[in-house]
Amino acid sequence: MNTTIAEQVAKLGRRTVDFFSAEELQRKWEAAEKEGRPLRIKYGADPSAPDIHLGHVVGLNKLREFQECGHTVVFIIGDFTGMIGDPSGRSQTRKPLTREQVQANALSYQEQVFRILRRDRTEIRFNASWLSPLGFEDVIRLSAHVTVAQLLARDDFSKRYAANQPISLVEFLYPLVQAYDSVVIKADVELGGTDQLFNLLLGRELQKLMGQEPQVVITLPLLEGLDGVNKMSKSLGNYIGVNEAPKDIFGKSMSIGDDLMWRYFGLVLNWPEERVAELRGRMERGEAHPRDVKDQLGQALVARFHDEQSARHASEEFRRVFTSGEIPDDIAECRIEAGQLGPDGTIGVVALMVLAGLSASNGEARRLIQQGAVRIHDNKITDPQARIAPVNGMIVKSGKRGFAKLCVG
């Protein structure tokens, strides 16, 4: 029996970054089994960004593995902090949400996460339900458990402090909120990206200080987005959402760099390492063409979030539009620097047309767009006010002969 748990723990440890600790997980698991109860695996979601993308899938895959071992996932929607936002107004990504937005986002979340998680082994919880009733006195008692030095040791805080960038006192309270969630839901394990390590450990610490058995902490690699450099995120526009249309999932997959795609096979599709290594070997020996390998990735991703048929169809469509001669093989590249993007990672289509050399002036670009002559990534653009998040390999088409291929960063 214990051997089986030990084996399962070892399997769950694959493709993780931090694991505090496998021994502890095994001990907890054995104890829980004796009590006849599943372990509670905590996962926190930011309620401001309801688009689940492949970056999240890395974590959701691991949660699903826990569920397959019989455990319960406690999916926490951070509506308390979501509705407050960053009242200092310093952070663009921390705008306060209304109760309605939070609820709409929560529904949208559930629709998406259950493409990966099992409904029957998932609890959805909203943290405002236990955080809103707390008074100032409770906050003070909680704060007593944390020192300033401990918080300043967090990587991003220490960098900002050293660079004289302001850190609002609120930001010191938020990790505490997240840690307290672990206490309330009595988490046995908490999972997150490597950038969450500090917060997860603080949860562990707080549980100890408040007389609970501390949670096991597991972090997972951050998946690079389509740009191949930054962490996949909605705000950078370098993401593939699990709710996107087959055409878009496939098309965006084709823009993933040759070196990066192996991470997608492993972290998103959960292929065993050996299978990834074998395919990679075949490509490197010239036995498989990179374009075909990427086609396989794209189809597998569509199949994962839609179905096999949609996957085949998306592949055929892509081939027809982009490789059947409609688009020349070597079209001009248009390089877009980060500085040319807005704070949300987008660029206006008019500016893009001029930048790509597809029109001589903003006025001309506006006319071409209004005439319906412009397609970006095979979508017709007719609103000159539209903004798009450029992605490597995206094709901008103007009329019959104007082509440019975007190259970001």
Added chain:
Amino acid sequence: MNTTIAEQVAKLGRRTVDFFSAEELQRKWEAAEKEGRPLRIKYGADPSAPDIHLGHVVGLNKLREFQECGHTVVFIIGDFTGMIGDPSGRSQTRKPLTREQVQANALSYQEQVFRILRRDRTEIRFNASWLSPLGFEDVIRLSAHVTVAQLLARDDFSKRYAANQPISLVEFLYPLVQAYDSVVIKADVELGGTDQLFNLLLGRELQKLMGQEPQVVITLPLLEGLDGVNKMSKSLGNYIGVNEAPKDIFGKSMSIGDDLMWRYFGLVLNWPEERVAELRGRMERGEAHPRDVKDQLGQALVARFHDEQSARHASEEFRRVFTSGEIPDDIAECRIEAGQLGPDGTIGVVALMVLAGLSASNGEARRLIQQGAVRIHDNKITDPQARIAPVNGMIVKSGKRGFAKLCVG
């Protein structure tokens, strides 16, 4: 009219350390006068130490000056933080108080402060009344106004952080509490010791951020205690309380160092500088004996907090007991080092007897005490468990012939 206000402002500025700013005070005053309202002068009191001593009198004197100009003193008793204490348990002086203790202390405060302040121009407020109802969300909104760097710039925080001494997150919340008090009571001016400068300025800052006119900030010198080195404080035992018996006020005054007594004439008795300088000159030229000058100080202090008759009586008594031959002129000194005192600045009477060479063993000391043979500072000690806060010049007497004079630090 304006000239008069300007003159009064200049007078109020005497014997202050920081003043942000005299111009602002004058402007506020003129505006308030037009509205026919007095200014609101905030003063915060720590509810854990209800013994008002001469160190507090420095501030209370200045508040009284404001009252004589027609303004209202808002005396805030910090019962909210008092009842929470320091939940991290790091600070000895921040033990949580019960509601009953806070109320008893508050009564005791009022009895004492009205020896200096006018009742008719004083509001007593308890900050729990507005702080307890605040929720977590309110705390977060408040915290948004402060940065970590701003708090770490506070002198004592920066020193502790540099020395790797832990600072609890609670301690970052407390200055905010105090600052918020200024917002709630709409303070026009806040007064405090120089060690409060940061907190007072934070109140000013928070008022600005919350759309109020910022308070004028005034700090006053910290009065050195009887040891001549440390700030007068209850926990160091180097204080003279305004509620003490005439005999004690007088006796303790006689132990003040010759150099220090001028500060007491100025800051506590509010003598004009010229008068202090004149007396000092006379003493330095040998026209006045230091002992007589100190007798004058002691009598003036007793007269201030009791009456003239008690003052004369205390002086005569002191002379009788300590200088009329009952006690030898040159008795042995007993030096007490800080390390021999408990964290509260006291020493057990048994240990003191042994240390002073007045008994050979703890057992003998205990017996002498139980027999009623021991007097400290002219008080009979009969409880061997008693502890006292030693003060320079204090006389320990055992039987008819045993004498020792304490010398602290």
